[in-house]
Amino acid sequence: MTRNSIVFDNVSYNFGKKEIFKNLSFEVPAGQTVGIMGPSGTGKTTLLRLMGGQIQPDTGTVFVEGKDLKKIKRTELFELRKCLGMLFQSGALFSDLTVFENVAFPLKEHTRLNGEMIRYLVLIKLNSVGLRGAAHLFPRELSGGMQRRVALARAMALDPKLIMYDEPFTGLDPIALGVISNLIKDVGSVYECTNVIVSHDIEETARISNLLYVLSEGEIIGQGSPQDLKKDDSPRLRQFLNGLPDGPVPFHYPAPEYMDSLIGVKNTKRTIIKRDD
Amino acid sequence: MFVHALKQIGRFSFEILSSMGRALRLLSSALIRRPDHRNIPLIIGQVYQLGVLSILIIVCSGFAIGAVLALQGYTQLVRVGSESALGLGVALVLVMEIGPVVSALLFAGRAGSAVTAEIGLMKATEQLASMEMIGVDPIARIIAPRFWGGFIVLPLLALMFSVVGVWAGSLVAVDWLGVYSGSFWSVMEQGVDFFDHVMKGIIKSIVFGFVVIWISLYQGYDSLPTSEGLSTATTNTVVFSSVWILVLDFFLTLMMFEL
Amino acid sequence: MQSLKIEVLVGVFLLISLLCLGFLAVKVSGFSLGKSNDRYLLYSHFEQVGGLTVRSKVAISGVEIGQVLAIEYDQETMNARVTLEIDSSISNMPSDSTASILTEGLLGSKYISISLGAEDQTLSEGDEIFDTQSAVILEELIGKFLIEQF
Numbered sequence: 001m002t003r004n005s006i007v008f009d010n011v012s013y014n015f016g017k018k019e020i021f022k023n024l025s026f027e028v029p030a031g032q033t034v035g036i037m038g039p040s041g042t043g044k045t046t047l048l049r050l051m052g053g054q055i056q057p058d059t060g061t062v063f064v065e066g067k068d069l070k071k072i073k074r075t076e077l078f079e080l081r082k083c084l085g086m087l088f089q090s091g092a093l094f095s096d097l098t099v100f101e102n103v104a105f106p107l108k109e110h111t112r113l114n115g116e117m118i119r120y121l122v123l124i125k126l127n128s129v130g131l132r133g134a135a136h137l138f139p140r141e142l143s144g145g146m147q148r149r150v151a152l153a154r155a156m157a158l159d160p161k162l163i164m165y166d167e168p169f170t171g172l173d174p175i176a177l178g179v180i181s182n183l184i185k186d187v188g189s190v191y192e193c194t195n196v197i198v199s200h201d202i203e204e205t206a207r208i209s210n211l212l213y214v215l216s217e218g219e220i221i222g223q224g225s226p227q228d229l230k231k232d233d234s235p236r237l238r239q240f241l242n243g244l245p246d247g248p249v250p251f252h253y254p255a256p257e258y259m260d261s262l263i264g265v266k267n268t269k270r271t272i273i274k275r276d277d
Numbered sequence: 278m279f280v281h282a283l284k285q286i287g288r289f290s291f292e293i294l295s296s297m298g299r300a301l302r303l304l305s306s307a308l309i310r311r312p313d314h315r316n317i318p319l320i321i322g323q324v325y326q327l328g329v330l331s332i333l334i335i336v337c338s339g340f341a342i343g344a345v346l347a348l349q350g351y352t353q354l355v356r357v358g359s360e361s362a363l364g365l366g367v368a369l370v371l372v373m374e375i376g377p378v379v380s381a382l383l384f385a386g387r388a389g390s391a392v393t394a395e396i397g398l399m400k401a402t403e404q405l406a407s408m409e410m411i412g413v414d415p416i417a418r419i420i421a422p423r424f425w426g427g428f429i430v431l432p433l434l435a436l437m438f439s440v441v442g443v444w445a446g447s448l449v450a451v452d453w454l455g456v457y458s459g460s461f462w463s464v465m466e467q468g469v470d471f472f473d474h475v476m477k478g479i480i481k482s483i484v485f486g487f488v489v490i491w492i493s494l495y496q497g498y499d500s501l502p503t504s505e506g507l508s509t510a511t512t513n514t515v516v517f518s519s520v521w522i523l524v525l526d527f528f529l530t531l532m533m534f535e536l
Numbered sequence: 537m538q539s540l541k542i543e544v545l546v547g548v549f550l551l552i553s554l555l556c557l558g559f560l561a562v563k564v565s566g567f568s569l570g571k572s573n574d575r576y577l578l579y580s581h582f583e584q585v586g587g588l589t590v591r592s593k594v595a596i597s598g599v600e601i602g603q604v605l606a607i608e609y610d611q612e613t614m615n616a617r618v619t620l621e622i623d624s625s626i627s628n629m630p631s632d633s634t635a636s637i638l639t640e641g642l643l644g645s646k647y648i649s650i651s652l653g654a655e656d657q658t659l660s661e662g663d664e665i666f667d668t669q670s671a672v673i674l675e676e677l678i679g680k681f682l683i684e685q686f
């Protein structure tokens with residue numbers, strides 16, 4: 001593995017006073033399917049937004065396909081994005097366009113294909129997510145899971161080199177889940193596209209990934225192939241992978257002592273839970 | 278207490294300055310992306326959304342206001358026996374003041390708030406972000422066409438407003454109150470000057486169109502992605518637009534008609 | 537289909553707005569393009585133009601025959617120089633005609649009234665009307681009247 005699709009070099013990011021990432025460094029090798037896992041609220045979506053150049057890190061650099069996202073010109077960034085695909089957590093379909101038009105949008109914008117060609121491509125993509133029959137519907141007429149399948153078809157429309165998926169498995173029934181995760185896997189292995197899957201679904205992500213990163217509280221607490229991670233016995237990693245409610249990784253968002261909040265103790269700011277107890 | 282108040286003022290003015298900065302940045306980036314041939318259909322679509330769909334409210338309001346102006350003017354003028362100047366009065370007031378101002382207020386309420394809500398919702402549902410990730414700049418694709426559409430449309434709506442108002446005035450004055458139609462129109466024609474009055478009214482509505490559509494776009498683009506953020510943004514569009522229209526009207530009148 | 541309908545409606549919208557502009561120009565403000573291209577200019581000097589403005593009307597016997605094009609201070613003669621734009625169909629004004637600044641009604645707007653002279657020679661492009669009567673300023677009149685009283 002020589003070339004990297006994405007490189008995070010000492011990246012820190014804060015939302016106001018809340019620290020999301022602290023000196024985060026990792027790589028996504030080209031042509032691999034990489035899973036980034038972590039409990040909700042650790043900043044997985046934020047991580048993808050950094051990769052897409054939608055937000056800039058406070059310190060450190062993000063390289064995508066060898067380009068430094070901080071130095072790159074706006075036009076170059078948009079040029080770069082033409083060969084990236086992103087599946088948003090919410091789907092983020094264009095609500096005024098039909099399913100067909102949504103998937104056709106990137107093709108119409110960035111290619112000179114004629115209408116007939118675009119129609120073929122769109123129907124092929126829609127068929128692969130099982131929604132060819134829904135082409136004429138509007139997003140509001142679909143369930144959340146179906147919307148995200150359309151969004152997946154749209155993200156893949158231009159056959160990008162790198163696709164980022166934000167929670168691709170949530171809201172899918174078991175059948176759709178199987179089909180979609182195989183689709184993602186095939187995109188990776190057959191078309192040699194780099195996949196970055198951000199998810200808290202351990203099993204499914206581990207099944208199709210070559211490389212996993214486990215993220216917690218702004219740091220990477222475990223990395224390696226799925227087999228490596230199974231053997232790793234660091235307590236924080238074990239807790240997340242085995243789904244234990246309590247352990248080194250807190251289930252609770254930082255908060256005052258439970259009892260204090262309930263009986264209304266003043267000065268609650270002082271009594272923040274310590275997580276190393 | 279005093280320090281606290283100072284702090285508040287400081288924070289408040291910082292907030293205003295920084296939002297003015299963001300608004301300017303949005304405007305300049307929308308203007309830099311000059312409408313190319315691909316943008317023309319988008320602008321036409323916006324002229325339809327913002328203009329054609331506003332015709333009804335503009336025509337109805339223009340009619341009502343023209344009729345009321347004629348009625349009010351008549352009761353005053355008939356006492357000094359100069360009801361022949363009614364046409365002149367109605368036309369001048371409509372063309373220079375009421376036409377540009379009221380149509381701009383209506384435009385802010387009908388079209389401006391719709392633009393804000395539309396863009397705010399697109400932002401809240403990550404449609405703008407996903408468009409960006411597809412490699413299409415939402416400023417060029419969403420903001421710029423709406424800017425040009427709104428900018429073109431308001432002066433045209435104001436023209437319609439004035440014309441319908443004058444027509445309604447003539448209906449009330451000539452056909453109902455019995456003012457002699459010859460003097461109604463000829464005194465109007467003599468007193469109203471195309472460059473002195475009509476053009477200055479048009480200039481006003483061009484300025485208002487620019488300001489209203491700018492405010493609407495900025496409020497939508499800068500809204501918080503929540504239901505409350507969206508409702509605040511829509512309210513802000515109507516409130517800020519209205520205040521700016523009235524304040525600017527004063528200064529434009531001062532500049533164009535007095536000096 | 538949908539976009540065609542929109543395009544047609546937008547076209548109609550633009551057309552209607554143009555008609556509205558036309559209505560305001562022709563019917564409301566009596567603006568006609570034909571007027572200004574066949575006109576000629578005359579000049580005259582006034583001691584006092586008080587209240588006369590650009591585009592004030594110029595009339596003979598109360599009938600409008602042109603308008604004031606410019607008013608400026610003339611440094612040589614040390615008074616006001618007024619440029620008149622006269623309809624070219626009025627071509628036989630005697631060169632000794634008089635231009636006076638009058639008021640329409642008691643408090644109305646100022647205009648220039650030309651009373652015709654008797655010379656055979658007529659005024660043409662660029663000529664000057666030498667015989668002028670300045671504007672009557674009401675305050676001055678009242679002031680004079682008061683001074684004479686005491």
Ligand SMILES: Nc1ncnc2c1ncn2[C@@H]1O[C@H](COP(=O)(O)OP(=O)(O)O)[C@@H](O)[C@H]1O
Pocket residue numbers: 015016018020039040041042043044045046047
């Ligand atoms: N716009 C924002 N403003 C402030 N804090 C935010 C914002 N967006 C996200 N956060 C915070 O950043 C953290 C990470 O959010 P996110 O990346 O959405 O998490 P994940 O996708 O891993 O569930 C959360 O704890 C959240 O509270």
Ligand SMILES: [Mg+2]
Pocket residue numbers: 044045046089166
């Ligand atoms: Mg998330």
